[in-house]
Amino acid sequence: MLKRGYHHGNLRQALIDAALALIETKGPAGFTLSEAAKQAGVTPAAVYRHFAGRDDLIAEAARQGYVIFAETMQCAYDGGQPSALAAFEATGRAYLAFARKHPGHYIAMFESGISVNRTADLAAVALHARDVLEKAAQELAQLIPPEKRPPPAVFSAHIWALSHGVVELFTRGAPGAQSPYLPEDLLESGIGIYLRGLGLLPADD
Amino acid sequence: MLKRGYHHGNLRQALIDAALALIETKGPAGFTLSEAAKQAGVTPAAVYRHFAGRDDLIAEAARQGYVIFAETMQCAYDGGQPSALAAFEATGRAYLAFARKHPGHYIAMFESGISVNRTADLAAVALHARDVLEKAAQELAQLIPPEKRPPPAVFSAHIWALSHGVVELFTRGAPGAQSPYLPEDLLESGIGIYLRGLGLLPADD
DNA sequence: TGTACATCAGTGAACGCGCGTTCACTGATGTAC
């Protein structure tokens, strides 16, 4: 953040970062353009040099989130290679790790109410993120005999839903947060049982 | 709704219903006390005869949601008796059915940002709803050999998370809504694979 | 049955507030000569 007197230096990103911090602290409804501007040390009007308006700012925050999200999962996937099983499990764990590490992004992406189809750019990067998970599922599905193999899209949807449900219900003071189990453990054991159901893990523990 | 001229008759419930309709239509942020009053044909100030304020209205909507939620699942559970497996699967299906049939309640409960611990009353009814699912899980867990039986709380948390994730991601125009699969089918197949992983369903399909 | 009265649900006007957004402007910055 090279602050060069009158001009800010990198206000655009500073505004996004401020928005993310606000969303993380006060929830998706707590974010306001004015407050984000204030946090960045700037007048609300200055925001309009860089964004079309309030929603455009959130959308950009979400977009950056999807980029990091895809990168995180891709990286985990690569790290688990060449074992399809290890790659898949690492990808699942990366989902929760992302939600933990980037709560502002996560909320902007999934809880702010902005549509993923708002811009073509946002839709593309969101689709790419989904493809990473689906590719991991597809590769793993090869190990299942074709006649009892579910479509990879179904497979990955299950894992995505389970991961998302764990995040929403058992992190950040959600309804199930009084549970004595760590979200990480819940997700790992849940995926374990699921993969056993697919015959990808031995039945005996 | 017996409208007796000047006095409304049952304004309290009319306000809750209006709030639910608004939440369903415009999302959790779209709800305003003033608009709910207007929908009920009444001045905003009239709301304060029945509720402490805006948040109190949403909390009451959520509370009623938890009551219906618990009833719906309890009813499905009872209908599946005496088979533990049938009762459990019916309870899982009831979760999604509730979200479909009462989207306003569902959003008020899980997406409005009001804490379940806001009042003792709300916390109690939310806990009761969770207990219904947990009881179904507990009973079903009896069929698993003790040494490979997961704690029922973990078991039910998995199902809850999977159900919630499916609702959030694959209904109501969410990120995964362009998926060609019905949420009902996704949830059913997911639970099926999961139960197979626990040895509660035969491995061959 | 008719009248006087207490109750209290809803009115209507007003409030302060913070929001997103606009506009003419200003002055720091980087460039051309």
Next chain:
DNA sequence: TGTACATCAGTGAACGCGCGTTCACTGATGTAC
């Protein structure tokens, strides 16, 4: 290296709006006699 100038990022004042909330009030309702 020094000066004149064009650019354009950010200012500051202002706007209209709808929000949640308050208050003194009013008049429909149900009850007591």
